[in-house]
Amino acid sequence: DIVMTQTPSSQAVSAGEKVTMSCKSSQSLLYSENKKNYLAWYQQKPGQSPKLLISWASTRESGVPDRFIGSGSGTDFTLTISSVQAEDLAVYYCEQYYDTPLTFGSGTKLEIK
Amino acid sequence: EVQLVESGGGLVQPGASLKLSCVASGFTFSDYWMSWVRQTPGKTMEWIGDIKYDGSYTNYAPSLKNRFTISRDNAKSTLYLQMSNVRSEDTATYYCTRDRHGYKSYWGQGVMVTVSS
Numbered sequence: 001d002i003v004m005t006q007t008p009s010s011q012a013v014s015a016g017e018k019v020t021m022s023c024k025s026s027q028s029l030l031y032s033e034n035k036k037n038y039l040a041w042y043q044q045k046p047g048q049s050p051k052l053l054i055s056w057a058s059t060r061e062s063g064v065p066d067r068f069i070g071s072g073s074g075t076d077f078t079l080t081i082s083s084v085q086a087e088d089l090a091v092y093y094c095e096q097y098y099d100t101p102l103t104f105g106s107g108t109k110l111e112i113k
Numbered sequence: 114e115v116q117l118v119e120s121g122g123g124l125v126q127p128g129a130s131l132k133l134s135c136v137a138s139g140f141t142f143s144d145y146w147m148s149w150v151r152q153t154p155g156k157t158m159e160w161i162g163d164i165k166y167d168g169s170y171t172n173y174a175p176s177l178k179n180r181f182t183i184s185r186d187n188a189k190s191t192l193y194l195q196m197s198n199v200r201s202e203d204t205a206t207y208y209c210t211r212d213r214h215g216y217k218s219y220w221g222q223g224v225m226v227t228v229s230s
Binding site: 038040042049050051052055061091093095097098100101102104106107 | 213217
């Protein structure tokens, strides 16, 4: 199984600050034939179900604010929120869909100071 | 508007069976792969498995393959998860998802399953 490691487990920032969180996979998620990274990011706000933010490591879903930026390739990926807003309070999960069983990271909890 | 509504959860005794349902609306159900994902009380996310749009193929997490079965009824726009011989570690919130290339583009609101005597 591909192991997904997210760091940090929690992070507290003030509104307006930039935040980055990491997701590392135990093997490459880059598929050589199409040069795509099979990595998604989800946001789960308190009491809600997860919501897809980013697919293919860097493709933002329609309606997702452009302050959410996904980057990285191979085994190292980053989710950046360029200017955190109060409504970004949530747990952020990465998921690899390169190979079954599909696996998730343990999440990064974002707290607003 | 895409909607996925799970049902069938609740309190169940160890060793029992349970069948969850997920009714889909707002899209052509038969066009999409669908998945089940569960989230433990400790918030760990675990992929259970998925099913091809026509129901002809399924994938499962190896640890659950012998006890869980995913099926669908495209005429009813409904996805199912049959759980058998449930254990305390199956206690979780169960989500159905609409998939696209493997990632989960939409999630239901989830249904809680508690396994306890």
